Amino acid sequence: MVVSFGPVPISMQLFFVFLAGYVLGPVQGAVCLLLYLAAGTIGLPVFSGGKSGLAHLIGPTGGYLLGFVFAAAITGLSTRGRAMKLSWVMGLVWGVLGLVVAYAMGVAWLKHAISADWSKALVVGCYPFIGWDLLKIVAAVACYRLLNRYKLLPW
Secondary structure, three states, X not given: OOEEOOOOEEOOHHHHHHHHHXXXXXXXXXXXXXXXXXXXXXXXXXXXXXXXXXXXXXXXXXXXXXXXXXHHXXXXXXXXXXXXXXXXXXXXXXHHHHHHHHHHHHHHHHHHHOOOOHHHHHHHHOHHHHHHXXXXXXXXXXXXXXXXXXXXXXX
C-alpha cells in the first residue's frame, strides 16, 4: 500500500529496510538494499507504487532510496546478522539511528531535487512521516524478536 500527498510517498519500505538490517546484519543488510536498488534501476517494479527506473534514484526520492542502504547497515549493527537476542531498547535505538541517517540523506537530496529551502524540504519530506516510521521500527523489532524466539532465522 502506498499513500502519497507530495513527492515522497508513505509506504512500508522502511519496515523492510529495518527488518533486513536486524536479520541480515550490517554488511548483508546493506548488500540486500543495494540489490533492491539495482533491481529497481534495471526496470523491475520494486520501488514505491510498483515503479522502477533510474529516474527514481535521481528524482526527489533518490536520497531516501540511497539512505535505505545505510539505514539497513546501521540497524544491522544491533544484531551483527546473528540470531541473538535483541532488547527493545537496543532495537529501537539502532532503528532510530538508521532512520535519522535515511531522513538526513533523503531530505538533503529532496531539497536539491525540488529546489527548496530546508524548512520546506523538512515539511514535505520528513515531518509527516516521523510517527509512521517510528511505528515501523517498533514492528520490525517485534518481528525480529519473534523470528528469533521461535528459531525461524536461517542461522
